[in-house]
Amino acid sequence: MKLSIRTEGEFTIATIEEARMDAAVAPELKNHIAQLLTDGKTRIVLDISAVTFMDSSSLGALVSLLKMVGNRGDLVIAGAKGIVADLFKLTRMDRVFRMAADVDAALGMVAA
Amino acid sequence: MDMQYQEYNIRLSIDSRLEQVRVLSGALRGIGQELSLSAEQLGQLELMMVEAVNNVIEHAYQMQGGNDVHVRVEYSPQEVHLVISDRGHTMPDELHSTTRDMPDPEGLPEGGWGMGLIHLLADSIRYSSDAKGNHLHVSKQLV
Numbered sequence: 001m002k003l004s005i006r007t008e009g010e011f012t013i014a015t016i017e018e019a020r021m022d023a024a025v026a027p028e029l030k031n032h033i034a035q036l037l038t039d040g041k042t043r044i045v046l047d048i049s050a051v052t053f054m055d056s057s058s059l060g061a062l063v064s065l066l067k068m069v070g071n072r073g074d075l076v077i078a079g080a081k082g083i084v085a086d087l088f089k090l091t092r093m094d095r096v097f098r099m100a101a102d103v104d105a106a107l108g109m110v111a112a
Numbered sequence: 113m114d115m116q117y118q119e120y121n122i123r124l125s126i127d128s129r130l131e132q133v134r135v136l137s138g139a140l141r142g143i144g145q146e147l148s149l150s151a152e153q154l155g156q157l158e159l160m161m162v163e164a165v166n167n168v169i170e171h172a173y174q175m176q177g178g179n180d181v182h183v184r185v186e187y188s189p190q191e192v193h194l195v196i197s198d199r200g201h202t203m204p205d206e207l208h209s210t211t212r213d214m215p216d217p218e219g220l221p222e223g224g225w226g227m228g229l230i231h232l233l234a235d236s237i238r239y240s241s242d243a244k245g246n247h248l249h250v251s252k253q254l255v
Contacts, residue, residue: 020137023166024130053137053155055162056229060222067220083155090232091225092217 001025003032011110012036013103015047023057030061034068042073045106049079054087066097074098078106120187128169128179133162136183147187149254156233157192157252163226164196164248172200172246191253199245208239208248
């Protein structure tokens with residue numbers, strides 16, 4: 001799974017550079033982000049704008065990460081669109097995650 | 113070319129390993145693009161197929177590779193019918209017979225959405241088992 005990491009102020013922006021998030025890569029994604037948390041990077045914006053398909057196993061991995069972040073930081077999901085945004089809505093998990101249209105909007109949200 | 117009256121019955125299969133599911137997705141997308149399905153229709157079909165195939169690999173075959181997962185794609189201009197077949201453990205009745213409630217979001221579930229998603233996205237669902245294995249039939253109207 002290709003993931004690029006950059007820092008903007010106190011926020012870590014993790015960008016998924018693949019079009020697909022599925023059960024085959026969900027554990028790897030979870031490990032990557034969990035490592036950021038272990039390294040003390042607890043204010044995370046996950047940019048999934050390049051992702052055109054996501055299954056519920058990947059959603060489960062994101063929920064697991066949300067629990068790891070708990071109340072010691074942020075995990076904002078940025079750029080969900082199409083069937084990926086539908087997955088969050090159909091499972092009603094869009095109520096649980098903080099969702100932003102893009103990274104800029106996400107940064108505005110967590111900085112506020 | 114007028115495809116109005118064309119019908120297709122396309123058979124795909126993979127080995128029961130999660131890393132092979134992306135290839136199945138690619139095949140379904142290729143089929144959908146050739147048949148001029150909309151991005152929305154194709155996204156929904158792909159999500160239903162992937163959730164069903166993941167279930168087969170995880171539950172019917174209990175993550176054991178070396179088993180066949182078959183997907184039949186039946187297309188007519190009115191609807192797409194997907195049949196996902198396996199020879200593994202049969203799905204418990206309560207998972208396919210009634211509309212599944214989604215897990216409560218507030219409980220921060222990490223799974224259990226698969227069949228619920230298929231129920232929400234499909235126009236009809238039928239599950240059967242015979243000497244050839246288990247078959248999940250999922251239909252999506254196109255018009």
